[in-house]
Amino acid sequence: MQFDKKTLLDFLEILDKEITKEITLVAVGGTAMTLLNMKTSTIDIDFTIPNQYIQEFEDTLKKIPHGFRIDYWTDGMVFSQVLPDDYLKKSIPIKTNLKNIKLRALHPVDIVVTKIGRLDERDLQDIKVCIEKFKLTKNQIKSRSKHVDYVGHEDSYRINLEYVMKNLFTKK
Numbered sequence: 001m002q003f004d005k006k007t008l009l010d011f012l013e014i015l016d017k018e019i020t021k022e023i024t025l026v027a028v029g030g031t032a033m034t035l036l037n038m039k040t041s042t043i044d045i046d047f048t049i050p051n052q053y054i055q056e057f058e059d060t061l062k063k064i065p066h067g068f069r070i071d072y073w074t075d076g077m078v079f080s081q082v083l084p085d086d087y088l089k090k091s092i093p094i095k096t097n098l099k100n101i102k103l104r105a106l107h108p109v110d111i112v113v114t115k116i117g118r119l120d121e122r123d124l125q126d127i128k129v130c131i132e133k134f135k136l137t138k139n140q141i142k143s144r145s146k147h148v149d150y151v152g153h154e155d156s157y158r159i160n161l162e163y164v165m166k167n168l169f170t171k172k
Helices: 005-018 029-035 051-063 108-118 121-134 138-145 154-168
Strands: 023-027 045-049 070-074 101-105
Touching (some): 005 029, 005 051, 023 029, 029 045, 029 101, 029 108, 029 121, 045 051, 108 121, 108 154, 138 154
Parallel strands (some): 023 101
């Protein structure tokens, strides 16, 4: 199933009605790109959530029969990367009418550095879109990547980073 921005926000409105206290959700990956109008849709729903809100989020999800694939991580972890502590401060607020959910999207440079870890064909396309739409530079990405912890084979992340630097920043 594909989730466009309206579908994502409609789902979050339903969730918002069931949540009993204020929480913050930070969209990552394609979800963030869809909310930031960089993609028309995403194939799944992904968040990183500050630890103090995880239990409320999980409890509320159990109350709502949704049938969606929702992946979430804690405190700036995204897939196999751990973002620096300032990820939340750097994230971009998404304007909504939600009362209990503060919705944010990862900053595009954080989207890029988290997608570098897996780096499949779809990730490469997403990285290219982030670079073009937000005018990201090699230095921004390299600098941010130095502060990302990669859970797994560290050399794989560095190889992927160099591939992105070489192939997406070629001179025209």
